[in-house]
Ligand code: NAI
């Protein structure tokens with residue numbers, strides 16, 4: 001059976017996910033789309049030659065009886081309402097990060113899902129599907145570098161739009177690290193502090209950029225994450241894990257090495273779409289396969305909640321300049337151990 005998908009949000013990642021579900025992946029077709037920018041929705045349907053109905057309201061996509069499962073790829077603040085509606089309709093939903101704008105919002109989704117009695121939500125945290133992060137995790141889990149002591153990480157975007165604000169560095173960007181670093185270290189955050197170096201002249205007014213976020217985990221691992229969203233030179237994700245027996249680094253994306261004019265050069269990617277292109281394919285193929293098997297295994301609503309608990313503490317730390325506690329409640333047995 002072909003899984004019939006409805007997609008809410010036809011912007012940058014919406015178009016990418018619609019393309020991959022329609023042209024690259026197996027077992028699904030996009031039969032319904034919606035965007036508050038109706039022209040954007042029409043453009044994606046026409047450019048891909050899809051036979052998909054265009055709805056004015058995302059809620060109508062969710063409630064359309066012919067739609068089996070939902071992808072939420074609209075702006076961050078809309079995620080909670082669409083995901084709650086999909087869960088209430090008993091439909092599987094893949095929701096892009098962040099799951100909601102606060103831990104409280106994520107908790108409402110967790111509670112709604114538990115009331116339904118089965119996992120219905122997968123969050124679009126794609127890094128655990130990236131081959132580089134998987135290799136790094138394998139090295140850590142095998143004990144090759146011994147007990148973990150420190151992680152040094154960076155999330156750099158070439159530039160961001162004028163509407164990107166200082167708090168979005170946490171809720172929209174760092175949220176990827178908040179998820180993947182919990183997964184890598186198999187640990188939860190205990191405290192967080194945010195410090196600001198001088199701001200780059202390439203930032204727009206009102207955006208403090210870069211920022212450094214400093215964590216201590218429950219096991220006492222220290223993590224520093226640089227978020228630098230106007231770094232100019234490229235899209236660059238770094239992660240170095242320091243253990244007591246050695247150091248492991250996230251591999252660089254492969255690129256041709258060029259020797260020319262007395263220089264040795266590698267290309268640095270500039271766009272998140274290219275950096276994680278394979279990981280997005282794998283995560284959505286896993287979602288499609290899992291929905292067809294009637295059980296989800298990817299990043300859960302609880303993972304979305306855990307990342308948002310840490311994000312809330314980071315937001316407090318941005319304001320207070322103090323070391324803020326991160327209080328993570330115990331995981332319900334519903335979400336496994
Ligand atoms: P975008 O601004 O390019 O696209 C968002 C689209 O959502 C726009 O076309 C907008 O008109 C539409 N929209 C907003 N509210 C809506 C509503 N109520 N109903 C229907 N459509 C609505 O943004 P982009 O970059 O595509 O991001 C979309 C979401 O995906 C964000 O939540 C973002 O955090 C997430 N994202 C995730 C990435 C990842 O690496 N996993 C990468 C980029 C974005």
Ligand code: ISE
Pocket residue numbers: 157172173176229272
């Ligand atoms: C964007 O929404 C993403 O999710 C990208 O992966 C991230 O690098 C970027 O900072 C966000 O704005």
